[in-house]
Amino acid sequence: MNVTVRGQTRHHRTVAFDPASNAVRLIEQRLLPHQFQIVATRDYSETARAITDMVVRGAGAIGATAAYGLAQGARAFRGGDLKKFSRHVATVYHTLATARPTAVDPVNALNTVRAAMRAGETVAEQQALALAAAEEFAHEDVQHCAAIGRHGAKLIRNGMRVLTHCNAGWLGFVDIGSATAPLYAAQAQGRKFHVYCDETRPRSQGATLTAWELAQQKISHQIIADNAAGHLMQRGEIDLVIVGSDRTLGRTGEVANKIGTYTKAVLAARHQIPFYVAIPLSTIDWKLKRGFDIPIEDRHAEEVLGAWGVTRSGKREFIRVANPTSGARNPGFDVTPPELITGIITPAGIFKPGELSRRRCELGAAT
Amino acid sequence: MNVTVRGQTRHHRTVAFDPASNAVRLIEQRLLPHQFQIVATRDYSETARAITDMVVRGAGAIGATAAYGLAQGARAFRGGDLKKFSRHVATVYHTLATARPTAVDPVNALNTVRAAMRAGETVAEQQALALAAAEEFAHEDVQHCAAIGRHGAKLIRNGMRVLTHCNAGWLGFVDIGSATAPLYAAQAQGRKFHVYCDETRPRSQGATLTAWELAQQKISHQIIADNAAGHLMQRGEIDLVIVGSDRTLGRTGEVANKIGTYTKAVLAARHQIPFYVAIPLSTIDWKLKRGFDIPIEDRHAEEVLGAWGVTRSGKREFIRVANPTSGARNPGFDVTPPELITGIITPAGIFKPGELSRRRCELGAAT
Numbered sequence: 001m002n003v004t005v006r007g008q009t010r011h012h013r014t015v016a017f018d019p020a021s022n023a024v025r026l027i028e029q030r031l032l033p034h035q036f037q038i039v040a041t042r043d044y045s046e047t048a049r050a051i052t053d054m055v056v057r058g059a060g061a062i063g064a065t066a067a068y069g070l071a072q073g074a075r076a077f078r079g080g081d082l083k084k085f086s087r088h089v090a091t092v093y094h095t096l097a098t099a100r101p102t103a104v105d106p107v108n109a110l111n112t113v114r115a116a117m118r119a120g121e122t123v124a125e126q127q128a129l130a131l132a133a134a135e136e137f138a139h140e141d142v143q144h145c146a147a148i149g150r151h152g153a154k155l156i157r158n159g160m161r162v163l164t165h166c167n168a169g170w171l172g173f174v175d176i177g178s179a180t181a182p183l184y185a186a187q188a189q190g191r192k193f194h195v196y197c198d199e200t201r202p203r204s205q206g207a208t209l210t211a212w213e214l215a216q217q218k219i220s221h222q223i224i225a226d227n228a229a230g231h232l233m234q235r236g237e238i239d240l241v242i243v244g245s246d247r248t249l250g251r252t253g254e255v256a257n258k259i260g261t262y263t264k265a266v267l268a269a270r271h272q273i274p275f276y277v278a279i280p281l282s283t284i285d286w287k288l289k290r291g292f293d294i295p296i297e298d299r300h301a302e303e304v305l306g307a308w309g310v311t312r313s314g315k316r317e318f319i320r321v322a323n324p325t326s327g328a329r330n331p332g333f334d335v336t337p338p339e340l341i342t343g344i345i346t347p348a349g350i351f352k353p354g355e356l357s358r359r360r361c362e363l364g365a366a367t
Numbered sequence: 368m369n370v371t372v373r374g375q376t377r378h379h380r381t382v383a384f385d386p387a388s389n390a391v392r393l394i395e396q397r398l399l400p401h402q403f404q405i406v407a408t409r410d411y412s413e414t415a416r417a418i419t420d421m422v423v424r425g426a427g428a429i430g431a432t433a434a435y436g437l438a439q440g441a442r443a444f445r446g447g448d449l450k451k452f453s454r455h456v457a458t459v460y461h462t463l464a465t466a467r468p469t470a471v472d473p474v475n476a477l478n479t480v481r482a483a484m485r486a487g488e489t490v491a492e493q494q495a496l497a498l499a500a501a502e503e504f505a506h507e508d509v510q511h512c513a514a515i516g517r518h519g520a521k522l523i524r525n526g527m528r529v530l531t532h533c534n535a536g537w538l539g540f541v542d543i544g545s546a547t548a549p550l551y552a553a554q555a556q557g558r559k560f561h562v563y564c565d566e567t568r569p570r571s572q573g574a575t576l577t578a579w580e581l582a583q584q585k586i587s588h589q590i591i592a593d594n595a596a597g598h599l600m601q602r603g604e605i606d607l608v609i610v611g612s613d614r615t616l617g618r619t620g621e622v623a624n625k626i627g628t629y630t631k632a633v634l635a636a637r638h639q640i641p642f643y644v645a646i647p648l649s650t651i652d653w654k655l656k657r658g659f660d661i662p663i664e665d666r667h668a669e670e671v672l673g674a675w676g677v678t679r680s681g682k683r684e685f686i687r688v689a690n691p692t693s694g695a696r697n698p699g700f701d702v703t704p705p706e707l708i709t710g711i712i713t714p715a716g717i718f719k720p721g722e723l724s725r726r727r728c729e730l731g732a733a734t
Contacts, residue, residue, distance in 0.1 A: 033689070197693075202566075222695055223694070228626050228627070230633060263634060304592050310686060317684065318679065321575065323399075323579040323590075326564075335598075
């Protein structure tokens, strides 16, 4: 999407690849919203670390980053020994696949790229195929998000107040985003609406990233504490909820997403407010049989005990908010059951969660 | 309760009065948990400002502060003209009564002190009666919290995991607290349990005050993001919820408390986890007919957009977390309906929310 820095508006993708320097170029999301900066990772380990450290985050963006990372790792190999090359690629694959354990996107992306590479008979051919497949993966991500926007825009009527949680915006993808795609599409169609962004503690991606995105696109919005949505729903001030998903179980319709998503779904159900999940096809997991088995990252306690921001003197700082002698528990994700979900907005259309398994082919499970 | 500062343990009340200097002595709660400091307000306007600015907060503590503030204001009057004195007292009353619009405690406390003053026939007598009534008010607050502890302790069994929201601890009262009273009483009876403290954004009173209290009393606890409780409940890791209340409607059993309380009640009901509200009698409002009419403070957006804490170099700072060009909405309280509340723990026993109105006399509505 477009970013305006010092009056200059330019189009940016969240993740891109520079073949000349064999570098993955990423928007450094931990500096947002206070500073807009592009970083380049020089090798696949740096790329994996960027995923782990959340320089880049969000389903589609880490998928594309992993895909580019595999191409980057493959292209760094010198020589023509296919056996050695395969072992090297396996190491690259493993490093990238384990960078974020809860997310399924990097693994899907890596599998896509690795499958494409098999058509090559030489190291050089496989290297070229890896890059082409990664570029294709990124291109499809953009196309899928655009399709989510087309389908989801129909849900947004003039005057609506829409709640979002975390950031499933264009920063979470290569471009456009999933949960934000319907907003951007509805705006393009001239509709007026208001968005409440859940702050989304402990990492505050709603207050930092989603709010930054919406401000860049001049969409009317306000940030609320994660505690406030229940009150606003009770008073009839929220009409629609759209969130993203890190992993959706194709068999059950269960949705793993940022911690707090489940709470918003419970509240929406109580107030009969439509609760939609926007997902790219790559985040559908067709294997797992129950949401309880999705591994939930227990992240650093430090995230809960303090916050990152900018001081009055303009310095980026971590502050300790909590009592210094107390610890924290920090589950990163939760699982929302299908009965709380009104619909799942996919690039192929909007489906009930229970419909996913019947539409397996349509939803690309074969690939 | 006891506070340990540099190895020295001393008993402190949250609010106290120094007759010699005619000053209200308050624990400066905005500096906690990083610094323990007592401040003294020199006149009733400073006392009212301390309530508005949340130097002191919590139902019982602001009640006692208002009571002492009225005595302080009355005692500052010079001369014997009863008519002028009455006008002066009316101004003091009004200033203190409007310091926090949502809270009913200051008004109840002020009415109690003003009623006691009427028995005095001279300015000096009324001044003395004001102070005696304020001291009695504070003493009763402590006795009520102790009684809440006795009743509530029965709910806490060995090995339980208890969720709290915000701070309805001894810092919110003159001593002991309401929601924390059962914890302190159960601990005194030798029971072992674990407490999850909701961070309670935007002001983080759970992470700062409740966690500090529990750490001082050596009760096992962890802070969680407000987003995490739903997940923990879903996984069967929370057995009991105890929260406080800023205002409870005696007629309906509705509970106004810190923003986010309603959300926790909705989640607890879904998971059939007992949800208790601990209240001192002074917070019961017998007049209002429906919770919807409770005025909900819309607090400063700034609270949602950033956080107070201590930097790595030890400096107390406000940091801006959110996107600098975004605004926020910040309702301070929400209202929980009676059907979500398992029981209300009062100094007179534990009641169903619907029982309150039938037990009006027992609950001191006559006073």
